[in-house]
Amino acid sequence: MSVTLQDVQTALERIKGYVHLTPLEQHQSLSDVSGAKLWFKSENKQKCGAFKARGAHHALANLTQEQLARGVATHSSGNHGAALALAARRFGTQAFVVMPSNAPMPKRQATLAYGATVIECEPTLAARETALLECVERTGAVFVPPYDHPDIIAGQGTLALEMLEQNSNLDVILVPVGGGGMLAGVSLAVKALRPEIKVIGVEPFGADDAKRSFLTGQHVLQHHPDTIADGLRTTLGALNFALIRDYTDDIVTVTDAQIIAAMKLYMTRAKALVEPSGIVGLAAVLADPDRFAGQQVGIVISGGNVDLEHPVWL
Amino acid sequence: MSVTLQDVQTALERIKGYVHLTPLEQHQSLSDVSGAKLWFKSENKQKCGAFKARGAHHALANLTQEQLARGVATHSSGNHGAALALAARRFGTQAFVVMPSNAPMPKRQATLAYGATVIECEPTLAARETALLECVERTGAVFVPPYDHPDIIAGQGTLALEMLEQNSNLDVILVPVGGGGMLAGVSLAVKALRPEIKVIGVEPFGADDAKRSFLTGQHVLQHHPDTIADGLRTTLGALNFALIRDYTDDIVTVTDAQIIAAMKLYMTRAKALVEPSGIVGLAAVLADPDRFAGQQVGIVISGGNVDLEHPVWL
Numbered sequence: 001m002s003v004t005l006q007d008v009q010t011a012l013e014r015i016k017g018y019v020h021l022t023p024l025e026q027h028q029s030l031s032d033v034s035g036a037k038l039w040f041k042s043e044n045k046q047k048c049g050a051f052k053a054r055g056a057h058h059a060l061a062n063l064t065q066e067q068l069a070r071g072v073a074t075h076s077s078g079n080h081g082a083a084l085a086l087a088a089r090r091f092g093t094q095a096f097v098v099m100p101s102n103a104p105m106p107k108r109q110a111t112l113a114y115g116a117t118v119i120e121c122e123p124t125l126a127a128r129e130t131a132l133l134e135c136v137e138r139t140g141a142v143f144v145p146p147y148d149h150p151d152i153i154a155g156q157g158t159l160a161l162e163m164l165e166q167n168s169n170l171d172v173i174l175v176p177v178g179g180g181g182m183l184a185g186v187s188l189a190v191k192a193l194r195p196e197i198k199v200i201g202v203e204p205f206g207a208d209d210a211k212r213s214f215l216t217g218q219h220v221l222q223h224h225p226d227t228i229a230d231g232l233r234t235t236l237g238a239l240n241f242a243l244i245r246d247y248t249d250d251i252v253t254v255t256d257a258q259i260i261a262a263m264k265l266y267m268t269r270a271k272a273l274v275e276p277s278g279i280v281g282l283a284a285v286l287a288d289p290d291r292f293a294g295q296q297v298g299i300v301i302s303g304g305n306v307d308l309e310h311p312v313w314l
Numbered sequence: 315m316s317v318t319l320q321d322v323q324t325a326l327e328r329i330k331g332y333v334h335l336t337p338l339e340q341h342q343s344l345s346d347v348s349g350a351k352l353w354f355k356s357e358n359k360q361k362c363g364a365f366k367a368r369g370a371h372h373a374l375a376n377l378t379q380e381q382l383a384r385g386v387a388t389h390s391s392g393n394h395g396a397a398l399a400l401a402a403r404r405f406g407t408q409a410f411v412v413m414p415s416n417a418p419m420p421k422r423q424a425t426l427a428y429g430a431t432v433i434e435c436e437p438t439l440a441a442r443e444t445a446l447l448e449c450v451e452r453t454g455a456v457f458v459p460p461y462d463h464p465d466i467i468a469g470q471g472t473l474a475l476e477m478l479e480q481n482s483n484l485d486v487i488l489v490p491v492g493g494g495g496m497l498a499g500v501s502l503a504v505k506a507l508r509p510e511i512k513v514i515g516v517e518p519f520g521a522d523d524a525k526r527s528f529l530t531g532q533h534v535l536q537h538h539p540d541t542i543a544d545g546l547r548t549t550l551g552a553l554n555f556a557l558i559r560d561y562t563d564d565i566v567t568v569t570d571a572q573i574i575a576a577m578k579l580y581m582t583r584a585k586a587l588v589e590p591s592g593i594v595g596l597a598a599v600l601a602d603p604d605r606f607a608g609q610q611v612g613i614v615i616s617g618g619n620v621d622l623e624h625p626v627w628l
Contacts, residue, residue, distance in 0.1 A: 045585055049585055106582065264622055267587060267622060268420065268622065271359055271586055271587045272585055272586050272587065273581060273585045273586065273587065304585040308578055308581060308625065308627070309627075309628070311622065311625065311628075313622070313623075314625075314628070
């Protein structure tokens with residue numbers, strides 16, 4: 001059940017043509033402010049506006065024709081649902097997406113626009129799992145997990161392979177962590193290829209289950225997330241925890257106020273949209289500049305699907 | 315006093331290294347919505363976040379050392395002021411910028427951040443000109459006009475040379491028009507090189523002095539602009555009017571509601587910031603899709619300096 005570098009490399013081959021090779025961008029004025037040399041992996045410019053397109057397309061590429069014919073189902077607060085909906089359309093099948101009632105409207109709309117059936121539920125993990133189980137039993141669709149699955153981990157890890165190709169001089173890579181699929185995939189890929197590069201997970205102070213799990217070695221399963229970063233409220237997955245424990249160097253937290261300040265700064269200087277979950281890496285650098293001073297820092301901008309009608313800072 | 319293709323070509327040489335060669339980008343989902351093949355000239359990713367960096371750097375590149383030593387001055391509601399401030403810093407001189415009290419805060423802040431002295435005035439053309447005159451008399455600074463000057467026109471026109479290089483198959487180019495410097499420069503350059511390509515100016519319905527001047531042949535000097543597009547409230551310049559009359563194919567208008575709808579659509583799909591003045595080209599295509607159906611349409615996204623604290627649609 002574990003995941004290897006080979007899996008990530010194979011995933012990259014399989015998703016080519018389905019997802020974008022996103023740019024690794026510099027913004028001089030942001031580097032100037034931070035005191036580090038920043039390289040932004042712009043997954044906000046990925047298909048669906050988030051890195052989730054990688055894992056979803058990879059998972060479907062690995063299904064058999066018989067499985068695809070049954071449809072696919074998942075639960076998601078947003079980006080994985082939209083990504084699965086798009087991937088399902090590309091692979092000629094139907095997606096069923098269980099979404100909590102508090103999912104951001106644009107992510108819900110995108111999921112619908114890609115042709116998925118959205119099933120609304122209460123915003124608890126229990127309600128999501130119950131609704132998903134009902135859906136799978138009723139439709140026969142194949143469950144495609146949002147983060148705690150080898151195909152998803154290998155898919156998200158592909159962005160690390162691109163980053164190492166795009167800049168061979170990175171000292172550290174900062175990765176948002178919610179369910180942990182991306183951090184697990186990036187960590188294992190980087191450590192296999194370039195063990196001297198530090199991989200640091202970043203999560204909101206109000207949803208620090210990954211940090212507590214990482215520090216204590218005990219998987220924190222229950223927590224009550226309180227953060228504007230809607231994509232990072234999910235609980236760390238078990239498979240992901242095992243990989244993160246083995247391959248990640250550190251996990252740090254940032255406050256919602258730091259997230260908002262980093263969002264505004266990035267949007268103003270980079271002229272690009274970023275969602276709260278997507279900017280935690282920059283927030284971490286600005287919160288602890290001494291730690292990163294003078295280094296070549298890769299920051300994964302994981303998504304850009306913001307609700308324009310409800311800016312989080314207003 | 316007129317401007318030629320040669321001037322624009324020379325300007326492009328002079329500003330190289332000072333400003334970005336901005337990308338000409340496609341966004342498939344926006345093309346799909348419009349029914350045309352859209353190519354976005356992303357001047358929102360230009361230095362200072364707007365095309366104004368081109369004209370300002372070109373103007374200063376043409377000053378003598380003696381002139382530069384005296385400092386430079388202008389009046390501006392925003393982007394030209396910030397651009398002149400940046401150019402002044404690059405050329406080692408001091409900028410004085412007269413800004414109306416209703417200038418958007420981020421543009422004012424950028425102008426200050428680049429080291430300019432900002433002189434606030436009432437938001438009327440008369441007050442701006444009076445304050446500028448006082449400033450020039452007091453400081454001896456050289457006036458660098460915001461739009462109605464050959465160096466500015468040639469500087470802004472450089473983006474057209476890039477567009478024609480980046481895609482040799484454009485059928486039409488849509489250009490925002492406020493003071494008219496960019497439309498004049500683009501029109502003369504395109505008509506000299508590729509006369510079969512249509513150049514269309516786009517302005518807000520509530521600030522349609524350029525359209526009325528163009529249609530009647532009489533330069534409309536007085537108007538009372540009422541539009542959210544703060545960069546397009548300025549009155550058409552006389553030199554610009556003469557060039558636009560000779561080289562521009564048409565001028566169309568869009569309403570503020572159409573501007574807002576186009577802004578939201580572009581930001582959601584392109585994941586990039588755009589200011590109201592910068593999106594009028596896309597608004598024009600969406601307002602009259604039959605006119606552009608199936609064509610290769612170049613759209614100048616002129617700037618991305620939005621006020622995040624005050625989204626125009628809220």
